[in-house]
Amino acid sequence: MKRRELPSEPWVDTAVDLMGPLPSNDYIFVIVDYYSRYKEVKVCRTITSSEIINQLKDIFSRLGNPVSITADNGRQFTSEDFKLFCSERNIKLYNTKLYWPQQNGEVERQNRDILKRLKIAQAEKKNWKESLREYMVMYNSTPHSVTGKTPSELFFRRQFRDKLPMIQDMTYSSEDSEMRDRDKELKEKGKEYADRKRRAVESELNIGEKVYVKSMHKSNKLSLNYEPISHTVESNKNGDVELRNDNTGQVVRRNILHLKRVEGQWKVDNGTEDIDAEHSNKSETDSD
Template identity: 45%
Template sequence: MLRTKMPEKTWTDVAIDFLGPLPSGHSLLELVDYFSRFTEVIVMKQITAELTVNALFESFSRFGIPETMRSDNGPQFISEPFKVFCEEYGITHQKTTPYWPQANGEVERMNSTILKRLRISQEEKCKHWKWDLKSFLQMYNSTPHSITGIAPSALMFGRVLRDKLPSLQFPAGIVSEDVRDRDWEKKLEAAEESNTQRHAKKSDLKEGDTVVAKRIVKDNKLSTNYGSELFDILSREGAEAEIRSKESGKVYRRNVGHLKRFVEECQAEKHDNIEADVRVGEATEADRRSRRDMKTPQYLKNYITNVNGNNRFED
């Protein structure tokens, strides 16, 4: 799995995503800074494109306008108001490969963390879950991150946010290069461990190859993992490939992990292989059914035996 390199500065590359809806009907708009891992969460009752733009602008008014925003292909993020908003403020919008949420890993991991916290709140029958969420975020942003070794707020603002627990203030003059080196080293270790556990191999798919695509939703339990529709790879950049359907001509973006090369075999070769398999199978079956020589036991030598099992004594 490919890893994203750490940006040069804070709040230049921001990941965004929606979590929800929750049982209360609310949804959470999450913003995660790829440099510091500083996390901002906005609670929303409705998540239309216009309200999403307003919520983002509210956050940017506090922390500044990022250079790049990464999101999935949710309807709010591919809408016309969102596109106009990004163009107006000079934001490069990077959409992840469809059906591959790992491409926006930072915010996806935060989704899991926040969900865990909300489940605990529900189990403890906490009435003020919004307050509990804010308390969790304050604690998260003030705690040294497992990858960078520094609290997200310290990298974001140059100081640790004060909380209930006494802590040492972060020294001025953060050495960003050391943080980036540590970040990249940890990511490479995680990638190597993940590839080893999954026995992953590097994909050799290239432009011009004919492939089949993995089914995102199966029709039933008997459906195959890959569909029968054929696609041509138009281009490939990293783990993302642009493919075109041979049948409809439509163009899609897919991760190469969802593609498999199609190899067309000659029908005559198939027939020969089938006949060879049958001959081998017959020979094997014949060998398996061979029997040993049967001899009449001594105590039956004065008898004539027949297939019906009736024995007759012979003088």
């Protein structure tokens, strides 16, 4: 027996295969990473070279191009179009020997697991596509019997979150710490430059203050920049402001940059001043 040597990192050596046809006349296209055992599946109605290429383009747009692809001798994988696709992306294409599927053993083993899951779904009369999605979440989140790590952890350097509670390891590697320090430093430099260019200053709004709200939809050039109805500040959380319309009582959320303080002093008018004034005027009239 000859065993394949483990690649140096994820997404170096990959294997692809097709399963089907299923009773629904669909096919399942499978691609597996030899390092992490991470895999993705795609449901296909046709299995032409162009369809396989389109599925791989979708996967590679998210994960990048692998170094090599191992495939069987199906027409899809031996066509000139597929060879050209791999060549243009600088991917080495290896086709297995005829009648020797063991050469592509990893993906063949994965196919058995997928087929078993589909048979269970068929027996239980469940939606097989939904069962396939659930299986993929479970598979990529479960430690592999050989590596002892989950495929997602080895492939993405992080654990997939599933329904089970997780205890995250919050320790970072030296490379990760350097990246975080660099990210923070450059963000602070960008903030200082933007604040200086805009002459920005701290702006605080207190609960109870009156403001005008910027009009975001102007009907014409003569429309006011701010709505004429005043609003009262209900809360302010780091510039995320809740306001209550003084006429309708409706509560809205706006960024602090879209608000303008109402000039002048505000106080609650409960109507007592008018009553006192009226009483005073009446007393003066009676005395006259």
